[in-house]
Amino acid sequence: MDHVLQNRGHKRVESPDSADVIIVNTCAVRLDTEQKIAERLRDIRSKYPRKKLVVAGCLAKARPGLIRRIAPGASLLAPQAAHLVYKPVEGERPVALLRVERNTSYYPPAPMAGRVATVMIQEGCRNKCSYCITKVSRGDPRSYPIRAVVEQVLNAVKRGAVEVRLTGTDTAAYGVDLPGRPSLADLLRAILDKVPGEYRIRVGMMTPEEAMRIADDLLDAYRDSRVYKFFHVPVQSGSDRVLRLMGRRYTVEEFRLLHRRIKSAYPDSLFATDIIVGHPGEGEEDFDETYRLVEELRFERVHLAQYSLRPHTRAASMRQVPDRIKKTRSKALTRLIEKIGGEIYGSYVGRTMTALVVGEAYRGGSALARLDNYFPVVLPGWSPESLGKKVRVRITGASFFDLRGEPAG
Ligand code: SF4
Numbered sequence: 001m002d003h004v005l006q007n008r009g010h011k012r013v014e015s016p017d018s019a020d021v022i023i024v025n026t027c028a029v030r031l032d033t034e035q036k037i038a039e040r041l042r043d044i045r046s047k048y049p050r051k052k053l054v055v056a057g058c059l060a061k062a063r064p065g066l067i068r069r070i071a072p073g074a075s076l077l078a079p080q081a082a083h084l085v086y087k088p089v090e091g092e093r094p095v096a097l098l099r100v101e102r103n104t105s106y107y108p109p110a111p112m113a114g115r116v117a118t119v120m121i122q123e124g125c126r127n128k129c130s131y132c133i134t135k136v137s138r139g140d141p142r143s144y145p146i147r148a149v150v151e152q153v154l155n156a157v158k159r160g161a162v163e164v165r166l167t168g169t170d171t172a173a174y175g176v177d178l179p180g181r182p183s184l185a186d187l188l189r190a191i192l193d194k195v196p197g198e199y200r201i202r203v204g205m206m207t208p209e210e211a212m213r214i215a216d217d218l219l220d221a222y223r224d225s226r227v228y229k230f231f232h233v234p235v236q237s238g239s240d241r242v243l244r245l246m247g248r249r250y251t252v253e254e255f256r257l258l259h260r261r262i263k264s265a266y267p268d269s270l271f272a273t274d275i276i277v278g279h280p281g282e283g284e285e286d287f288d289e290t291y292r293l294v295e296e297l298r299f300e301r302v303h304l305a306q307y308s309l310r311p312h313t314r315a316a317s318m319r320q321v322p323d324r325i326k327k328t329r330s331k332a333l334t335r336l337i338e339k340i341g342g343e344i345y346g347s348y349v350g351r352t353m354t355a356l357v358v359g360e361a362y363r364g365g366s367a368l369a370r371l372d373n374y375f376p377v378v379l380p381g382w383s384p385e386s387l388g389k390k391v392r393v394r395i396t397g398a399s400f401f402d403l404r405g406e407p408a409g
Pocket residue numbers: 124125126127128129132133134135169170207
């Protein structure tokens with residue numbers, strides 16, 4: 001949106017006070033996020049009742065009625081219509097651009113934060129999970145052609161990107177809608193072949209069943225040292241009964257096998273997963289199975305969420321698990337995740353490894369480097385010249401979030 005508007009001569013200002021148009025980009029995944037956004041919109045409407053307001057993103061598409069109630073007169077822009085943002089900005093009347101198909105032949109330059117570029121390769125998934133509102137806003141898979149993605153990565157690397165994140169709703173579903181059905185592995189090979197340089201690629205979230213479908217080929221494409229050995233595959237629950245209730249299309253055993261295949265190909269890889277506790281119908285035994293799965297597979301990273309009720313989803317009409325039970329389960333699992341994480345991160349201390357400097361660390365004055373498996377290492381001292389350099393580091397400390405290191409010559 002920024003790129004489209006700047007190209008048409010608009011200017012971004014620092015504060016809504018000096019803006020002619022206010023654009024709020026939104027997320028719909030969780031109820032607490034929705035409440036924060038609603039609060040912000042109310043605030044904007046009361047402070048700037050006459051200013052043009054554009055509400056973009058997933059919440060606009062999934063909850064248009066809510067937005068209209070909170071912010072009457074606002075224009076609504078679906079995620080697929082981001083490139084049309086100039087219409088409500090320049091038009092006289094509010095518009096609702098909600099039923100627009102993603103135009104995969106239009107591709108603005110990848111956004112960069114520091115030297116990290118984000119390249120969207122597809123959106124949408126082939127599922128209809130019981131709890132998920134993302135499906136309402138993102139729909140079925142729509143992929144960008146290989147040629148267009150390669151060009152994006154090439155441009156990003158030319159502009160100085162040292163890390164390129166390939167993102168999508170389900171990256172392993174890449175290409176299912178394209179002629180010839182190229183896979184994520186084909187895309188990776190094309191990028192690695194056509195884009196020279198010492199950059200790294202991080203592949204975003206993939207669903208287990210799509211990852212299983214392409215596993216052999218994908219693990220082969222990961223052999224290139226420019227691909228982080230990083231896999232983000234949400235299991236969501238360790239109970240087959242709950243997975244069925246969720247409408248997930250794999251069993252716990254199939255997930256276990258996928259995890260085993262990844263770990264036997266890349267023992268040092270970082271395997272991240274997502275878990276929801278307290279989905280409607282989750283009993284004590286189901287939760288115990290999830291707990292035991294985490295103990296067994298010892299994921300390097302777990303994103304844990306308490307189930308959050310979302311409208312327009314099947315789970316919203318199921319019998320809910322009380323909040324107090326969700327909290328107790330979440331606390332118990334958090335303790336386990338932190339214990340395992342501490343042991344895994346602690347096992348790196350004393351090792352000497354190679355890492356790539358990708359930016360300045362959040363602790364000012366330090367550098368942020370990434371190991372081959374994407375683990376972050378904070379190094380003392382920061383200079384922009386070190387960006388994109390490979391360094392040998394000795395790991396001297398670990399926290400639950402990152403490793404600390406020092407140059408090892
Ligand atoms: S795979 Fe399931 S959880 Fe993920 S976006 Fe699709 S419907 Fe939602």
